[in-house]
């Protein structure tokens with residue numbers, strides 16, 4: 001028996017060694033990989049976040065246009081050169097139209113249906129159906145729903161905070177974002193601070209938070225798909241998928257029967273799409289994709305897109321607000337200037353909140369800077385669908401990678417945002433980088449908090465608006481203060497967040 005195990009381990013070791021020579025045999029630089037674990041040993045053992053694993057190579061190979069990294073045994077190319085990044089995500093999009101990790105409906109019927117996982121023409125059709133839900137017109141009508149949820153938080157703080165209070169602000173921001181998504185995507189009015197046991201908040205907290213197990217499942221699917229399928233491992237557990245499904249379908253049916261009248265939310269978009277009412281709005285929105293939708297989608301497909309708000313929008317938007325509150329706490333002068341700007345906001349029922357929030361210039365500068373320092377999704381992924389010539393490894397090099405279809409690409413967003421070649425004092429919070437004059441000087445493709453090209457974040461307008469509506473409500477009444485900088489990123493999380501949480505002092509303004 002023992003010799004059989006030794007034989008098996010030896011065989012696996014040699015297979016692993018062979019796979020881990022992919023880059024070195026082609027002249028592509030890579031940090032020394034570890035058998036089986038590739039370059040993710042520290043990530044696996046909870047020592048660093050995977051954006052730090054990317055940063056190790058990014059900072060080491062300063063002269064390369066790209067370098068290699070192994071997600072366990074999967075060779076993954078990291079482009080460093082902004083021009084190469086443009087080619088991959090914009091110019092040659094047709095060669096990189098898929099995402100890296102693919103979890104199909106055969107593995108996870110709900111997760112496999114969402115826009116992030118879809119491929120080819122199915123992705124294109126679904127993107128066309130969903131785009132109007134995030135148009136300026138729709139976001140404008142969602143702004144008052146967001147304001148109601150923000151007001152609920154301020155009201156809660158009024159009852160809880162008389163002097164100053166040290167708190168993990170994630171508790172209030174996740175409640176707010178849950179209420180916004182419940183209201184804007186599912187059509188339910190909930191107040192998660194008052195009723196923390198409401199089923200949709202419980203579901204959000206248990207089903208989709210990007211914790212350690214979720215991250216390991218993702219990497220597992222890429223490296224040992226058959227094993228995970230056999231073990232019936234799902235990103236969204238069957239029980240949670242059923243609960244989400246019931247919730248959303250009941251809301252969808254009520255809307256179809258027009259029981260509660262139309263509401264400016266996501267469900268309405270889906271109902272309108274089915275009835276062909278969206279054409280006019282799509283024509284108004286210059287960002288919407290006006291290609292013809294060629295596929296028919298079932299209610300299960302639609303449920304998966306509503307859950308997408310939780311999968312892609314819940315943790316990200318809450319942490320955008322958290323980091324913002326933290327940066328204001330750490331930079332009191334910026335906070336004061338922001339509050340002065342917010343104090344000038346016109347109020348009243350007739351005000352177009354969407355317009356008013358867009359006009360707050362300093363709020364926009366601070367939001368952009370928070371997203372530079374803390375791009376919540378620190379790396380975006382692609383996978384090639386055609387043979388691709390990545391060009392010389394560095395300018396003038398004889399080595400070049402010509403890869404067959406299937407090569408994984410990770411875009412190093414976090415590293416680009418902190419590269420001193422593109423940003424002076426990159427670790428310093430400085431909103432002045434985003435005045436309209438300075439913005440024009442940013443090197444193209446070095447600032448990509450929402451990615452770019454046809455697969456850019458579909459929810460960016462929604463997320464930024466939700467964050468701004470919360471922040472204007474909050475900073476009108478409260479200030480933040482803190483003494484400690486977050487020391488390290490939470491390892492094994494896809495979303496950037498500090499390992500120690502966001503402990504910030506909140507105090508009412510005079």
Ligand code: HEM
Nearest residue numbers: 309312313316317320377380450451452455456457459463
């Ligand atoms: C601050 C909040 C957010 C950040 C920083 C963020 C960032 C990103 C990034 C970097 C990508 C990859 C883009 C690329 O590959 O080029 C992405 C994709 C995506 N995001 Fe967001 N996101 C946020 C909020 C949201 C929200 C609220 C939604 C709402 C549903 C959302 C839905 C998506 C979807 C569906 C994709 C995949 C798009 C596709 O493959 O076609 N995101 N996001």
